Amino acid sequence: MKTFSELGFPGRLIAVEGLDGSGKSTQIYLLKRWLELEGLKVFFSEWNSSALVKSATSKGKKRELLTPTTFSLIHATDFADRYERQLVPLLRAGYLVLCDRYIFTAFARDVVRGCPPKWVRGIYNFAALPDMTFFFKSKLEVSLQRILDGRPQLKYFEAGMDLRLSTDMYESFRIFQGRILEQYLAMSTEFNFTVIDANERVEVQQQIVRQLLQNKIDLAKYMHSPL
Amino acid sequence: MKRAASKPHKIRSQIVVPTMSPKKWYGHGIPGVDLQKLTGKLFVVEGADGSGRSTQIVRLVQWLEQGGHATVQVGLKRSSLVSEELEQAQQGNILSRITLSLFYATDFADQVENVILPALKSGFIVLADRYIYTLMARDMVRGMDEGWLKNLYGVALVPDAVFYLQTTPEVLVQRNISKTLTLDYWESGMDLGLSRDLFDSFLKYQTLMSEQFQRLQKTYGFRIVDGNQSVEGVHEELRSEIEEVMRGRV
Numbered sequence: 001m002k003t004f005s006e007l008g009f010p011g012r013l014i015a016v017e018g019l020d021g022s023g024k025s026t027q028i029y030l031l032k033r034w035l036e037l038e039g040l041k042v043f044f045s046e047w048n049s050s051a052l053v054k055s056a057t058s059k060g061k062k063r064e065l066l067t068p069t070t071f072s073l074i075h076a077t078d079f080a081d082r083y084e085r086q087l088v089p090l091l092r093a094g095y096l097v098l099c100d101r102y103i104f105t106a107f108a109r110d111v112v113r114g115c116p117p118k119w120v121r122g123i124y125n126f127a128a129l130p131d132m133t134f135f136f137k138s139k140l141e142v143s144l145q146r147i148l149d150g151r152p153q154l155k156y157f158e159a160g161m162d163l164r165l166s167t168d169m170y171e172s173f174r175i176f177q178g179r180i181l182e183q184y185l186a187m188s189t190e191f192n193f194t195v196i197d198a199n200e201r202v203e204v205q206q207q208i209v210r211q212l213l214q215n216k217i218d219l220a221k222y223m224h225s226p227l
Numbered sequence: 228m229k230r231a232a233s234k235p236h237k238i239r240s241q242i243v244v245p246t247m248s249p250k251k252w253y254g255h256g257i258p259g260v261d262l263q264k265l266t267g268k269l270f271v272v273e274g275a276d277g278s279g280r281s282t283q284i285v286r287l288v289q290w291l292e293q294g295g296h297a298t299v300q301v302g303l304k305r306s307s308l309v310s311e312e313l314e315q316a317q318q319g320n321i322l323s324r325i326t327l328s329l330f331y332a333t334d335f336a337d338q339v340e341n342v343i344l345p346a347l348k349s350g351f352i353v354l355a356d357r358y359i360y361t362l363m364a365r366d367m368v369r370g371m372d373e374g375w376l377k378n379l380y381g382v383a384l385v386p387d388a389v390f391y392l393q394t395t396p397e398v399l400v401q402r403n404i405s406k407t408l409t410l411d412y413w414e415s416g417m418d419l420g421l422s423r424d425l426f427d428s429f430l431k432y433q434t435l436m437s438e439q440f441q442r443l444q445k446t447y448g449f450r451i452v453d454g455n456q457s458v459e460g461v462h463e464e465l466r467s468e469i470e471e472v473m474r475g476r477v
Contacts, residue, residue, distance in 0.1 A: 052322070053330070056312040065308055069257050069336045069382055074309070077329040084323035114258040122378035126325050 003129045004091050011091035012217050013128070015102035017184065018136030019177050020158070021143035021150075022198045023205070027136065028100050030206050031213070035096060040222040043090045047101035050081035061157055068113035071157070075106055076123050083127055096222050103127055104191060108183035112176065113163060132216055134209060135188060138198035140178055147173075242295035246475030250347070253359075254381015257336075260344060267347035269384060270469060271358040273440070274392030275433055276414045277402035278454040279461055283392070284354050286462045287469070291352055299346040302356035306337035317413065328366050328379075335359065336382050343384065359383045360391075360447060364439035368432070369419065388472050389447065390465055391440060394454030396433035400426070 004013050014031075018024040028044070035042045048057060057074050060066045066074065090097055103124045110120045147154075148170065156162070159169045160176025188195065194212055196205055213219070250262045250269075270287075272280045288298050304310050313330050316322045322330065346353050359380040366376055394402075403410055410425050412418075416432025417425065444451065452464050471477045 052312055052316055053326075056309040056333075060308050065337075065341075067257075067336075067340045069340065070308060070333055073329060073333040073336055077326055077333055080326040080329050081322060084326055116255045116258075119255055119378060119381055122375065123329070125375065 001125065001129050003131045005131050007128055009091045009128075010094035011097060012131040012222075013087065013091060013097045013099060013102075014213065015099040015104070015130040015133045016136065017101060017104045017133060017193070018198060019138060019140070019143045019181055019184075021146035022136040022138040023146075023202070024134070024136040024198070025100055026202060027134070027196075027205055027209055028098055030202075031209060032098050034210065035098075035219070035222075038219070039224055040219060041093075041095045041224055042098065042222075043086070043095045044098045044100070045082055045086060047099075047105055048075060048078050050078045050085075053078040053081055061155070064156055064162070066157065066162070068110065068115050068162070071113060071162075072106065072110040072115050072120060072123075075110075079103070079106070079124070080126070094222065096217075096219075099130070102130055102133065104133070104184070104187055107187060108180045111183055112160070112179045129191065132213065133191060133193050134212075135184060135193035135195050136198035136205075137185075137195050140174075140181055142199060144174055144177060243470075243473060245296075245352075245473040248387065248475065251385040252381065253383045253385055254378065256384070257340060257344070257382050265344070265347040265384075266350045267352060268473065269343065269347060269353045269355065269386040270472075271355040271360075271386045271389040272392065272465075273357055273360050273389060273449065274394060274454055275399050275436060276411060277399040277406070278392035278394040279402075279458060280356055280392060282458055283461055283465060284356050286458070287354060287465060290462075290466060291354075297349075297351045298354060299342060299351045300354050300356065301338045301342050303331065303361065304334055306334040307341070308337040309334045324366070324369055324371065328362070328371065328376075331362050332379050335362065335380075339382060339384065347384075355386070358386065358389065360389070360440065360443050360449070364436055364443060367439050367442075368416065368435045388468060388477070389449045390452050390468070391444065391449040392454035392461065393437070393440075393451050396430045396437070398455050399433055400429055403429075 004011060016024040016028045032042055032044050048054065053074065057078060060070065060074060087097055106124060107117070107120055111117050154169050154173055159173040161169060161172050163172070163176065165175040166172040187193070196208060198205065245268055247266060250265045272283055274280045284300060288300070291298050304313050309330060313334055316327070316330065343353050363376045363380065367373060400410070403414070410429045415425050415429040416435070417428055419432065421431040422428040450468060452461055454461065
């Protein structure tokens with residue numbers, strides 16, 4: 001697998017990964033605002049957001065119809081739709097594409113759900129690797145607390161209830177997130193994650209993220225050109 | 228004449244209990260399934276639109292039920308999970324290749340888990356109106372990687388028998404037109420841009436599909452049935468082959 005830059009795309013893809021409650025969405029939002037306000041060509045894409053596939057996914061989730069296999073496949077479908085129709089054309093057009101979660105989310109979650117790693121990775125092998133992946137590494141207890149403080153109404157699949165880890169939703173969520181964290185950590189070196197300490201203050205993290213991004217990518221190249 | 232009339236009509240009540248045969252996956256399969264418990268049988272009928280698949284399945288169901296077997300039918304785009312969305316997507320022709328392929332795979336896997344496996348566990352005869360082979364052939368015609376497809380469909384169960392109703396494109400075209408007075412966009416492979424003419428495109432596309440089926444036949448060992456013959460002829464052939472499989476002779 002190669003990155004977009006290795007494949008000769010003019011654009012660059014930057015992904016953030018981490019547990020729910022790690023603060024990654026806040027960080028990528030701030031990154032997006034900064035790049036936009038600097039006048040760069042930026043596009044933001046979120047996991048599980050393709051309009052057409054979403055209707056099937058939410059139906060499946062609501063009715064608890066999904067098994068590990070169909071859960072994996074329907075998310076892959078969603079990803080493929082965004083990949084083929086948005087990410088690739090924009091990267092061809094020289095955009096900085098920011099992704100809140102990328103294929104590593106599937107690698108971690110689906111494997112925790114019992115899908116064979118080789119199968120999951122095989123399905124996603126049409127996708128190029130990000131040029132930079134920030135992994136927001138937080139203490140498990142801190143992320144759990146953030147989620148549990150914020151919106152105590154957990155959803156069935158989000159809590160990993162389909163895995164029958166515990167009949168208690170909060171306990172299930174803890175165990176599930178713990179296993180996902182293990183998967184992320186195991187992938188960190190293989191996929192060259194840039195690890196950010198998510199226990200730091202928001203501003204401290206943002207400063208580090210901006211700095212690292214600037215070191216790696218010549219941002220000035222991505223300015224909007226006058227039309 | 229006289230002898231036949233005097234002979235009382237004989238009602239058959241003898242039921243053949245299918246022999247048990249171990250099931251297999253094409254790949255790693257679906258986690259957590261005990262293959263030993265799948266006592267039913269899975270038969271697949273493959274072929275293009277107009278090859279007589281659906282007609283044959285109706286006949287087979289009738290024959291099987293008469294013979295005391297419980298049946299269940301599956302087919303493409305029939306899952307409760309994504310069939311509506313898939314239909315919608317195809318109408319608008321808005322999905323790209325990999326997306327459409329994965330959407331079909333989701334539809335297939337949903338039926339495996341929610342229909343095929345429970346039915347086989349209960350000892351039903353499952354009749355599949357198309358299976359992964361059509362899906363793979365369609366994608367391969369469109370240039371997708373065979374290895375990728377094989378990995379994807381590693382979640383499929385190996386059927387007890389697969390019948391491919393091989394029908395020439397010329398016969399298919401006549402049957403489709405006499406039925407619907409037109410040709411279907413997708414069955415004509417219009418997305419491939421083989422020809423702007425629907426009729427020409429249909430013939431070209433069905434020829435390409437049939438070539439892919441020949442290739443897949445070598446890997447998957449379909450039983451090829453001549454789909455150009457009469458409904459009755461095909462039915463007889465399917466019946467005798469299914470009977471053999473059920474009695475464990477094949």
